[in-house]
Amino acid sequence: MGTITGAPSLVPTLPGRYYTDPAVFDAETRRIFERSWMCVGRADAVSQPGRFLRTEVGGESVLVVRGRDGEVRAFRNLCRHRGARLCTDESGTVGTSIRCVYHAWTYGLDGRLVAAPNMRRMPDLVKEDYGLHRLRAEQWLGYVWVNLDPDAPPLAAQVEPQVAARLSGLDVLDRYGIDRLGAATTIVYDVESNWKSIVENFTECYHCPTIHPELTAALPQFRSGYGSISGGGASLAEHVEGFSLSGKSARPRLPGLLAEDERLFQAIVLRPNAFIILVPDHVAFFRLEPQGPGHTRVVVDWLFDREAMAADDFDPSDAVAILDITNRQDFEACRRCQLGMRSSAYRGVLVPAEHIIGDFHSYYLDALGDAPATSQQPTPADTCEMGAP
Ligand code: FES
Ligand SMILES: [Fe+2]
Structure with missing residues (x-):
């Protein structure tokens, strides 16, 4: 022993x-x-404006989109109208804007609300208040990393x-x-x-x-x-x-x-x-x-x-x-x-x-x-x- x-x-x-x-x-x-x-995917999956990838971060569905200005942004994959999930495919292209399939609220690639049906009948709707929820995103090593915590x-x-x-x-x-x-x-x-x-x-x-x-x-x-x-x-x-x-x-x-x-x-x-x-x-x-x-x-x-x-x-x-x-x-x-x-x-x-x-x-x-x-x-x-x- x-x-x-x-x-x-x-x-x-x-x-x-x-x-x-x-x-x-x-x-x-x-x-x-x-x-x-959290590392969420390759940056070259969003190589062009309008290209997106969808992923989960914690309990949240997240959309990563490259804007017209070349910036890669992350948003909660959540329509500000009544909460429909905006993208269900894992990756692809949204074109020039992100349009909800339910009632057609439409967001720019920078997340701003740009159009909604009958918008003129809602004069008190402040578009700036209904943009997509932006999340923090950074790129490193050719990957996109997202953090849901605004204070991290x-x-x-x-x-x-x-x-x-x-x-x-x-x-x-x-x-x-x-x-x-x-x-x-x-x-x-x-x-x-x-x-x-x-x-x-x-x-x-x-x-x-x-x-x-x-x-x-x-x-x-x-x-x-x-x-x-x-x-x-x-x-x-x-x-x-x-x-x-x-x-x-x-x-x-x-x-x-x-x-x-x-x-x-x-x-x-x-x-x-x-x-x-x-x-x-x-x-x-x-x-x-x-x-x-x-x-x-x-x-x-x-x-x-x-x-x-x-x-x-x-x-x-x-x-x-x-x-x-x-x-x-x-x-x-x-x-x-x-x-x-x-x-x-x-x-x-x-x-x-x-x-x-x-x-x-x-x-x-x-x-x-x-x-x-x-x-x-x-x-x-x-x-x-x-x-x-
Ligand atoms: S839930 Fe998206 S437009 Fe209505
Ligand atoms: Fe091993």
């Missing part, structure tokens, strides 16, 4: 109801998703400390020129798992030797179970040319990268809903859309240099395959945990290789504030082993 010293190896993770209880998900919606900058600090205040902590500064991200890359492939995964399990899984590599044979073949460091949790990335295996299923590289490294990036795999979580993977010839960008306590939609874009994409022989499939296989392995593991977390006997623990997840839990519990009232029968697992209220 070994000598036990210092901090315990096994520390409790969040109680099961944090992953399964609709009351917790409702609290997360109000206190996290509706107060944070700017996006930079949310993301820059995370980038500094993980990649030791913004210049690493700058080198990859993510905002200039194009999306060659997008895959949407419907994952039967709580969003936090997906963040946790992306944060630790304890599972890598068990479930990721392809990934660990490319990144032997991941066989240790510690991945690159201490930062600095992981090196591609010696026999491997690039991060792809075959191990071959079909493209030169991205313009702007340094020799030191040539054989490096790096990854970052941008709480609450984005992850980025950086490899020499492409970038994978993950966006989480929490749908409910046990359901998360994960949208992954594989981003490449636009010049490389224009080549006749451009083929991203080998690069996509290694991560797609890895994602499916991860999401199946998350799904299995979701099933287990319903058990009244569930009491998860984190091993030392997973203690880094505690940083996420600290952020999460701080953002959540007071523990939400349970909407289920309390179980022994609801007792707060983590210090959560």
Whole structure:
């Protein structure tokens, strides 16, 4: 029997109801998703005036539209007359104005009410009072980020400390020129798992030797179970040319990268809903859309240099395959945990290789504030082993 010293190896993770209880998900919606900058989609989905994308941010349907002046604006997807949802398609074009299909109230691309049937018979209608509800929107890394909280600090205040902590500064991200890359492939995964399990899984590599044979073949460091949790990335295996299923590289490294990036795999979580993977010839960008306590939609874009994409022989499939296989392995593991977390006997623990997840839990519990009232029968697992209220 070994000598036990210092901090315990096994520390409790969040109680099961944090992953399964609709009351917790409702609290997360109000206190996290509706107060944070949420990554909602690619800016080039709204490349032209009149192009829109529709998304959910927390409990709200949101419309992102590029105006005639080129500005990208976000609005609640809500007609000011009697509340009809203005756009139901996921993306498309509204033309030169946004017209409600119910009684034809019509808004400019800047959200102002411009026309309504019989408007002359409503001389007291002040058009300025009935524009669309504007939301804060910013663009970064070629993505649109929306915040429902009018008082939240700017996006930079949310993301820059995370980038500094993980990649030791913004210049690493700058080198990859993510905002200039194009999306060659997008895959949407419907994952039967709580969003936090997906963040946790992306944060630790304890599972890598068990479930990721392809990934660990490319990144032997991941066989240790510690991945690159201490930062600095992981090196591609010696026999491997690039991060792809075959191990071959079909493209030169991205313009702007340094020799030191040539054989490096790096990854970052941008709480609450984005992850980025950086490899020499492409970038994978993950966006989480929490749908409910046990359901998360994960949208992954594989981003490449636009010049490389224009080549006749451009083929991203080998690069996509290694991560797609890895994602499916991860999401199946998350799904299995979701099933287990319903058990009244569930009491998860984190091993030392997973203690880094505690940083996420600290952020999460701080953002959540007071523990939400349970909407289920309390179980022994609801007792707060983590210090959560
Ligand atoms: S609800 Fe939109 S015009 Fe009436
Ligand atoms: Fe994984």
